[in-house]
Amino acid sequence: MRICLRYAKNKDEAVEMVNDGFMKVFMNMHKYDRQRSFNAWISTIMINTSIDYYRSRIRKIEMEELNAKHEVEDSENILSHLNYEDLIKLVQKLSYAYRTVFNLFAIDGFSHEEISEMLSISVGTSKSNLFKARENLKKMLTETPNPSLQKINY
Structure with a gap:
């Protein structure tokens, strides 16, 4: 489950x-x-x-392709500060595209190449969606009223 x-x-x-x-x-x-x-x-x-x-x-999911110039932070950085339930609550708020790539890469351990094959997207799109997912998660962490989540500083 x-x-x-x-x-x-x-x-x-x-x-x-x-x-x-x-x-x-x-x-x-x-x-x-x-x-x-x-x-x-x-x-x-x-x-x-x-x-x-x-x-x-879903008939068609639009996924933007960007040249991901930003280095993606180590996925453990976000995960290490959250308990599982808090992380799931935040991840569920992401769009389908961001949520899927984040789960596959950061939690399930797939590479961007594997994700691109699984989702029929480019490696660049996978990297971009992961970057945006993390940015959205960081934003949610700073805006959340949950005191246990506000302890995390980035």
Whole structure:
């Protein structure tokens, strides 16, 4: 549920993604390679299901392509100061494009090359969306009324 919740706008969407994901797990159990981690296999299915969820519902997502001149900060910088629940609340406020790239890169550990293939976008767009996601998160952190989140300084 945690994986899908990161990609969803709300809990209802996450539940739908989890249901779809477990249907895929059960339907494809015969494809599972016992030499690999079962949890990693399920996580991959849930991530792909979350992405497929939006692909099937959104006709076209406009993603701007910019030459990302700014160096992207280390993703651990943002994550290390937040507890999981606070991070999820903030990430859910991001647009679909920013939320997806942020989750795939900063939380799930995919490279920009892998993200570009998964989402059918350029590497530059992936980098740009990650940069903008982090900027939006920083802005939310400074504007949030939650005292536990205001302790973070950038």
